[in-house]
Amino acid sequence: MEKGLISVDRWAKGSEAYFLSHLHSDHTNGLTSSWSHAPLFCSPVTAKLLPFKFYGFDLSLLRILHPDASHTLTLKSTVIHVTAIDACHCPGSIMLLFRGDFGCVLYTGDFRWEATCQRATNARHLLRNALHDVPVVDVVYLDNTYSNPIYDFPTRHVAAQKVIDIISSHPDHEVIIGINTLGKEDLLIEIARALQIKIWVWPERLRTMHLLGFYDIFTTDTSLTRVRAVPQYSFSIGTLESLNRMCPTIGILPSGLPWIKKSLQKNEFLSGSFLTRRYKRGKWSANSEAQSDDQIRNIGSPEKIHEYMYTVPYSDHSNYEEIEEFLKLVQPTRLKGIVASSSCYIEPMYYFGRLCRVDQQTQKLHEEQRRKESCKREIEAVRSKTSFGGDNVQTGRDRSKASKGRSSGVRLRRFSRLRRTHRGAKIQGDNCSDQE
Numbered sequence: 540m541e542k543g544l545i546s547v548d549r550w551a552k553g554s555e556a557y558f559l560s561h562l563h564s565d566h567t568n569g570l571t572s573s574w575s576h577a578p579l580f581c582s583p584v585t586a587k588l589l590p591f592k593f594y595g596f597d598l599s600l601l602r603i604l605h606p607d608a609s610h611t612l613t614l615k616s617t618v619i620h621v622t623a624i625d626a627c628h629c630p631g632s633i634m635l636l637f638r639g640d641f642g643c644v645l646y647t648g649d650f651r652w653e654a655t656c657q658r659a660t661n662a663r664h665l666l667r668n669a670l671h672d673v674p675v676v677d678v679v680y681l682d683n684t685y686s687n688p689i690y691d692f693p694t695r696h697v698a699a700q701k702v703i704d705i706i707s708s709h710p711d712h713e714v715i716i717g718i719n720t721l722g723k724e725d726l727l728i729e730i731a732r733a734l735q736i737k738i739w740v741w742p743e744r745l746r747t748m749h750l751l752g753f754y755d756i757f758t759t760d761t762s763l764t765r766v767r768a769v770p771q772y773s774f775s776i777g778t779l780e781s782l783n784r785m786c787p788t789i790g791i792l793p794s795g796l797p798w799i800k801k802s803l804q805k806n807e808f809l810s811g812s813f814l815t816r817r818y819k820r821g822k823w824s825a826n827s828e829a830q831s832d833d834q835i836r837n838i839g840s841p842e843k844i845h846e847y848m849y850t851v852p853y854s855d856h857s858n859y860e861e862i863e864e865f866l867k868l869v870q871p872t873r874l875k876g877i878v879a880s881s882s883c884y885i886e887p888m889y890y891f892g893r894l895c896r897v898d899q900q901t902q903k904l905h906e907e908q909r910r911k912e913s914c915k916r917e918i919e920a921v922r923s924k925t926s927f928g929g930d931n932v933q934t935g936r937d938r939s940k941a942s943k944g945r946s947s948g949v950r951l952r953r954f955s956r957l958r959r960t961h962r963g964a965k966i967q968g969d970n971c972s973d974q975e
């Protein structure tokens with residue numbers, strides 16, 4: 540089989556077919572309006588939205604994968620079977636199960652599979668059926684965003700109630716909620732229905748809402764509502780302080796990433812996390828025994844991180860427990876994280892290698908990882924006497940230093956709006972490696 544048979548969320552030339560799991564920009568990085576390499580497979584909702592993100596895209600190259608069916612694709616060199624499964628992440632998001640000469644590969648894309656979510660239950664049922672005829676899943680390309688046991692945030696419904704509580708307890712305030720260009724629609728709808736209000740969104744977002752079939756809930760008229768959903772990148776403490784000079788305003792950030800109030804700078808844009816060194820050591824270390832009970836408890840609660848700002852752990856990614864349940868179902872031979880450049884890279888084999896079918900390579904990787912982390916912990920223990928003494932706000936230099944650290948399966952990176960700049964997988968003919 541030729542190398543570079545298919546690519547998922549990767550857009551370099553050289554593959555016979557390309558698959559898009561969903562339209563978030565960290566998965567479309569490299570895709571352009573002038574795309575002409577090969578057919579692009581995606582869900583019906585993604586196909587509907589894509590021309591509005593990539594104006595002038597050649598629609599004749601789009602191929603629809605219905606999420607409830609298995610598709611047989613005849614490529615130049617071979618035939619592959621692909622099943623698209625609802626990823627419950629954002630509108631149009633799918634995970635992809637591939638079968639062919641290369642074996643069986645499951646690419647999760649970003650996904651949130653809550654135990655109590657009916658859509659996720661349906662998706663689990665579909666995946667279970669699809670796996671019936673598969674002897675083994677050779678590789679899972681996993682959404683490893685929160686594949687660390689510290690990520691114990693609640694379901695989106697519970698988190699939405701917390702947002703509603705915050706808004707209700709500020710009856711005289713304007714409310715700003717930071718969102719992205721796609722996703723968290725269900726949160727806004729829950730707020731609108733619970734409080735019997737409309738939600739303001741910016742014009743492009745209103746068009747997206749209409750394309751998704753939400754016609755009555757959203758508006759671009761500020762006089763109709765006190766709750767506005769704004770682009771997260773435009774959200775800063777400075778903006779909130781300016782708004783409060785005109786009228787009382789609070790901001791709410793729904794995100795699975797933890798926040799720490801002490802490190803917020805006045806004009807810092809709120810598109811990443813701002814963690815103190817103590818927080819990094821306590822919460823991000825893979826040595827979970829080192830974390831206090833309070834730290835664990837607080838991670839799932841709303842937090843007032845500034846006089847005008849709240850953060851609520853509303854996440855469109857699976858938490859650790861959900862990933863664990865997912866992998867118990869799939870039982871792959873190998874795992875690969877799809878977050879290749881992140882604020883916090885988490886090697887999924889470290890925590891979930893135990894759920895994989897053991898083969899020699901898996902065993903070797905796991906042992907190697909343990910050995911590395913053991914060495915790293917010893918070095919960290921020595922360094923901590925001089926480097927991790929306090930809970931002060933980090934300087935840029937401190938952050939830079941800390942970002943280079945790696946501790947127990949967690950690679951700490953610079954926290955910035957450029958988080959997750961690259962994702963995807965190129966599936967090749969030999970051993971399904973994604974190494975180009």
Ligand SMILES: [Zn+2]
Pocket residue numbers: 561563628629649
């Ligand atoms: Zn996403």
